[in-house]
Amino acid sequence: xxxxxxxxxxxxxxxxxxxxxFFFTMVVVMTGVxxxxxxxxxxxxxxxxxxxxxxxxxxxxxxxxxxxxxQAVCGFFILLRKKDPFSIxxxxxxxxxxxxxxPATAIAIPIYNEDVSRVYEGLRTMYLDLVRSGYISRxxxxxxxxxxxxxxxxxxxxxWIDLSKQVKGFGRIFYRKRRLxxxxxxxxxxxxxxxxxxxxxxxxxxxxxxxMEANTLARLVQLMxxxxxxxxxxxxxxxxxxxxxxxxxxxxxxxxYGPIFQAxxxxxxAGCGNFWGHNAIIRVAPFMEHCxxxxxxxxxxxxxxxxxxxxxxxxRRANYEVWMDYEVGGSYENLPPTPLDHASRDxxxxxxxxxxxxxxxxxxxxxxxxxxxxxxxxxxVASPLWLIFLILGSFSAWxxxxxxxxxxxxxxxxxxxxxxxxxxxxxxxxxxxxxxMLTVPKILAVILAFLDRERREKFGGGxxxxxxxxxxxxxxxxxxxxxxxxxxxFVVEILSGRDVPWNPQSRDARTGIDWEAIITAHxxxxxxxxxxxxxxxxxxxxxxxxxxxVTFGLIGSIPISAMLSAPGLGKRLRQMKLxxxxxxxxxxxxxxxxxxxxxxxxxxxxxxxWLAPHYGIMQVVLDPYLxxxxxxxxxxxxxxxxxxxxxxxxxxxxxxxxxxxxxxxREQMAVLMNVQAVADLHDHVWSMPESSLSPWWRLAxxxxxxxxxxxxxxxxx
Amino acid sequence: MxxxxxxxxxxxxxxxxxxxxxxxxxxxxxxxxxxxxxxRVASRVHxxxxxxxxxxxxxxxxxxxxxxxxxxxxxxxxxxxxxxxMAGLLPPRENERPYTMAEGFLSLYLCxxxxxxxxxxxxxxxxxxxxxxxxxxxxxxxxxxxxxxxxVPRAMDRGLIQGWAGSAMDTFDRLPILRTLFLWTLxxxxxxxxxxxxxxxxx
Numbered sequence: 046x047x048x049x050x051x052x053x054x055x056x057x058x059x060x061x062x063x064x065x066x067f068f069f070t071m072v073v074v075m076t077g078v079x080x081x082x083x084x085x086x087x088x089x090x091x092x093x094x095x096x097x098x099x100x101x102x103x104x105x106x107x108x109x110x111x112x113x114x115x116q117a118v119c120g121f122f123i124l125l126r127k128k129d130p131f132s133i134x135x136x137x138x139x140x141x142x143x144x145x146x147x148p149a150t151a152i153a154i155p156i157y158n159e160d161v162s163r164v165y166e167g168l169r170t171m172y173l174d175l176v177r178s179g180y181i182s183r184x185x186x187x188x189x190x191x192x193x194x195x196x197x198x199x200x201x202x203x204x205w206i207d208l209s210k211q212v213k214g215f216g217r218i219f220y221r222k223r224r225l226x227x228x229x230x231x232x233x234x235x236x237x238x239x240x241x242x243x244x245x246x247x248x249x250x251x252x253x254x255x256x257m258e259a260n261t262l263a264r265l266v267q268l269m270x271x272x273x274x275x276x277x278x279x280x281x282x283x284x285x286x287x288x289x290x291x292x293x294x295x296x297x298x299x300x301x302y303g304p305i306f307q308a309x310x311x312x313x314x315a316g317c318g319n320f321w322g323h324n325a326i327i328r329v330a331p332f333m334e335h336c337x338x339x340x341x342x343x344x345x346x347x348x349x350x351x352x353x354x355x356x357x358x359x360x361r362r363a364n365y366e367v368w369m370d371y372e373v374g375g376s377y378e379n380l381p382p383t384p385l386d387h388a389s390r391d392x393x394x395x396x397x398x399x400x401x402x403x404x405x406x407x408x409x410x411x412x413x414x415x416x417x418x419x420x421x422x423x424x425x426v427a428s429p430l431w432l433i434f435l436i437l438g439s440f441s442a443w444x445x446x447x448x449x450x451x452x453x454x455x456x457x458x459x460x461x462x463x464x465x466x467x468x469x470x471x472x473x474x475x476x477x478x479x480x481x482m483l484t485v486p487k488i489l490a491v492i493l494a495f496l497d498r499e500r501r502e503k504f505g506g507g508x509x510x511x512x513x514x515x516x517x518x519x520x521x522x523x524x525x526x527x528x529x530x531x532x533x534x535f536v537v538e539i540l541s542g543r544d545v546p547w548n549p550q551s552r553d554a555r556t557g558i559d560w561e562a563i564i565t566a567h568x569x570x571x572x573x574x575x576x577x578x579x580x581x582x583x584x585x586x587x588x589x590x591x592x593x594x595v596t597f598g599l600i601g602s603i604p605i606s607a608m609l610s611a612p613g614l615g616k617r618l619r620q621m622k623l624x625x626x627x628x629x630x631x632x633x634x635x636x637x638x639x640x641x642x643x644x645x646x647x648x649x650x651x652x653x654x655w656l657a658p659h660y661g662i663m664q665v666v667l668d669p670y671l672x673x674x675x676x677x678x679x680x681x682x683x684x685x686x687x688x689x690x691x692x693x694x695x696x697x698x699x700x701x702x703x704x705x706x707x708x709x710x711r712e713q714m715a716v717l718m719n720v721q722a723v724a725d726l727h728d729h730v731w732s733m734p735e736s737s738l739s740p741w742w743r744l745a746x747x748x749x750x751x752x753x754x755x756x757x758x759x760x761x762x
Numbered sequence: 763m764x765x766x767x768x769x770x771x772x773x774x775x776x777x778x779x780x781x782x783x784x785x786x787x788x789x790x791x792x793x794x795x796x797x798x799x800x801x802r803v804a805s806r807v808h809x810x811x812x813x814x815x816x817x818x819x820x821x822x823x824x825x826x827x828x829x830x831x832x833x834x835x836x837x838x839x840x841x842x843x844x845x846x847x848m849a850g851l852l853p854p855r856e857n858e859r860p861y862t863m864a865e866g867f868l869s870l871y872l873c874x875x876x877x878x879x880x881x882x883x884x885x886x887x888x889x890x891x892x893x894x895x896x897x898x899x900x901x902x903x904x905x906x907x908x909x910x911x912x913x914v915p916r917a918m919d920r921g922l923i924q925g926w927a928g929s930a931m932d933t934f935d936r937l938p939i940l941r942t943l944f945l946w947t948l949x950x951x952x953x954x955x956x957x958x959x960x961x962x963x964x965x
Contacts, residue, residue: 094955210874235913243911339915359916406921542934542941667800670876673867724864731797732837735789747792750799 061131061315065413068313071115076108079475083107086472095441102434109427110482112420113306117486120309124493129308131315133278133368137271143263147183148246150266150326155189155233157226159253161200163379164188165208166642167256170635172212178259183266185245186218189233191226195713198222199661199675206674222678224718230322231338231352242329252323254379255282258635261375265326268370276332276365277357279318279325280376281307285628285636286643289382290618291609296380297624298517301504302490307371316366317413322353324376328365332356335363341400351397354421355404358414377628377636383610384524385559385566388531395425395535428532435595439581439588446584487514503627513624523598523605530570530599558607567602574599656745659705662713663745665723666700672727679720693722701730704741783832790817790833794840801844802876803883812884816840847884851894869897 083103087096123129152171156164168186175181188205192198205220212218223236234250242248247269249262261280268278281303284296311318320327336356341347349355357367381387398421404410405418491514494501504510578596582589589596598605608614618624628636652660664671696716699707708716716722735743794813803809820836827835841863848866873896875882882890934941 094958206872210872239911239913242913333911333913335916337913337915339918408919408921541945542938669801669863669867670871673864674871676864677868731793731841732834734831734833735793746796746800749796750802 061313061317064131064315065313068115068119072108072111075111075115076104079107079111079478080104082471082475086475095437099434099437099441102430102437105423106427106431106434107479109423110479114482114486116309116313117302117305117489118309119312120305120307121486121489121493123308123312124305125496129311129372131311132372133268133272133275133370134372137264137267141267143180143267147180147263147266148270149244150184150247150249150262151237151241151245151329152184152186152249152251152262153189153234153237154187154251154253154255155191155230156201156253157191157230158194158197159192161197161204162646163643164201164253165204166639166646167254168218169208169212169642170639171257171259171262172208172214172218173638174259174635175262176212178263180259180263181217184217184262186214187237187241188218188220189237190220190222191229191233192222193226193710193714194661195710195717196659196661198714198717199665199671202675202678203664203671220678224680228338228348229350231348231356235337238329238333242333245329248327248329248332250323250325250327252378255324256285256377256635256639257324258375258633261373264373264375265370268373269326269328272366272368274316274364274366275368276328276360276363277318277320277325277367279320279367279369280373281369281371282324282376282378283374283628284380284626285377286379286640287382287615288612289610289615291384291387291615292380292382293615293618293624294517294520294609295387296626297513298521299380300626300628301494301510301514302487304371305486305490305493307369311369311371314369314413314417316368317361317411317417318357318367318369319417320353320357320360320367322351324378331360331363331365335359335365341403349397349400351394351400351421354398354401354414354417358404358410358418361411361414362409375633375635382612383559384527384606385562385610388528388566391425391528391532392535395532396539398422398425399536399539425532425536428529429536431529432533435592439577439584439592442584442588443580484518487518500627503625503630505622505625505630509623509625517624520605520609522594523601524609526574526595526598527567527570527602527606530573557612558610560607563603563606563610567606570599570602574602653748655741656748659741662700662705662717663749665717666726666730667746667749669727672723675717676720676723679718679723681720693719697722697726697729700726701733701738701742704739706741707739786832787817789831790820790836793833794836797837797840798883801883802880804876804880808881808883808885812840816843819843843884847886850886851889851897873897 080100080103084100087100129135154164154168168188172181172186175184188201190198190201192201201222202220205218209215209218221237221240223233226232228235238248247266249257249265251257257280265278265280269275272278284292284299287293287296336359338349338352338355341349360367381390401418401421405415405422410418491510494504494510495507501507501510504513574596577592578589578600581592581596619629632640651657656663665675666672693716696708696712700713700716705713716726730738730742730746738746791813794816795809798809798812803812816836816839819839820832823835823839824830824832844866845863848863848870849861852861852866852869870876875893875897878896879890879893882893934944
């Protein structure tokens, strides 16, 4: 194998240090110059505490802008040259055949109250692709459930059995449900590894909405084989199946702009990359040995929420490399459908990233990993910094206005006197340079798309790319202040000790616009925006226009959010081929297959509203087949504690006499986890006189299997 | 329990209609029909035939169980029939432990019996070809053989942050009142700074 391919040469790794030195020197130089100019602008009229604070906040904010800009520029030139010696993908030729003997690899899919149809249809698509390609014998698939919603749990079990029956996947597709969801996703993966990790050399971790082609899976295994120093290879999942305007906008931006940022990121991180928690292959033995997550703080019983960055840092600490393969393709994921879902996900990520502050000074971590952790923190802390920066600026302007003082910024002294442009123009120049640094990366991405005719056509043609870019850029500018407000709130809430619940991520568009949620979430933004704009106008019409990019976004947050959340608008845009992405224009076989199946599912008959909230419990209790199947998957406990039996009996009586709504979710889970209780419930519900049963059960018995003789899972159509 | 398993309609002699028992009969009929539907007996004719048969058997037992509701007796009869039907279908075990009804249902479910042989349920005289063989070959594994190993976090020196911030946060966690006081102090400092700035001549 090694004769046909080559691992990453050592010289390349040495050169990665030079790259990092060059890249960050450029960041420091550009940020330094900008800070110097900013100081020159602020200095007019003398320095004060507020001005110093503004200047201090300016440094990390402009540093972030510079980092993104330089990353995109580097990425642009790499992609233009079509040659990246640091790409892990280049260590094996594209045409290299997959060897007959591949090491055993586990595909782990941790799930938590997810959309079962999406999980299993994705799994079915991948499984059939593996069968078609002939690689299936080397892959075992594990669905690792932490669901604490009884309906989801039962649906997952039923779907697993049905899928395994349909694709003949018993012995190849496995299902495990943890009784206690300790340490969330990372705990779920660790639990899997403790039980079966030794059987596998590699593990591919997928998210509930991940999709990966068989060829990609095989290639990742090959890459790991050829690069024994690689501990993790992270793919860049392409966004797919965006239905709302927002999701289509995000997937357009991700697909069009993403590659230059990814190539640029790979330019400076090289073998010190990050792990994003899914769509990545992991070398199991070192992961088990070195990447078990420690407690967040010594003595406290809390764990890292964003485990992936920490695991990447620990893997690197153990002298294994972590690579991002941005060229491999065939790796997909869904995006949050609405701005509110996006914000909800950000809230979890925010807490996870802030927790990384505990590791910044940890011994033994690679400097680049420390930088990753720091940038992760800064990506969220930048929002309150920006907010304070703007508030201080407004406050400063108000103080001048209230004191009747003439603004001194325009005096032609200092640096501007050499250019003979005046302080006002210098400030304007600074503003436009910043705007340009935010816009140029996107323009570079558009240029790259224009240079590749095939890619351009797949985006719907040149004018659609330009129009899409203009709309996306305008909307992202309007949404940026809203994001700033959300993130600022998250940071404050998290730092003040408020808990962040582990909610499942919404991955699909709802049927319509949730006006109540949108108004509740954005009402505060609107009020702040109007008030801020009024104050700015009172201070000076010029200041009002300076601040308008921020205030207009806040004032329009409700209609913008509603517009972006509308699935109907997303559909119309798709019909117009606006925000089309290559994978839509020419979908791969797996994406086509998944789309087809999911479309069919959307037209299935759903249980009536009164039944839906407890459909899973109803199935297990009423249906003799599912009762038997569920019981067979439970752990049989030889020892029965008397008071537990008594409590369970009380719960069973309540469940039958008053209906499932009379039990809390935890009580429902407790009943469904006990094999004897599950069997007893089935016996009792059928043999008890109807007068002893709650009306809910009487109705459920009459309706069960009347509309269909099969359970309502994704797999029955 | 030990009566023979005659499932033919010839064996049915329904009792003469007694309006006083109407509700009990209705409930029993409904319960058995619902149960058979839960067993995915999709054919209405087959379901009606089985329901009538089961009610007949419940009626036969009623005299010896006067206090038991007819619906309960009927469901008992239905389950008894199913139990014995399954016992005849499933392969004998080496340890001769009888199969439970749950195991029987699981086997039927795993070989998709209700869909593949919709009229085979409780129908020993018309056992479809391949039914028994398919039923015998069922096996469910939720996971491969365990290979238990450990995955223990390694000790980590967190450096400076763990030292001062860690102890501060631990203290705040233990004494939330301190955290509140700390936040109030920050707010007070902010007010003082604001007071000072708004009175300075140059901003």
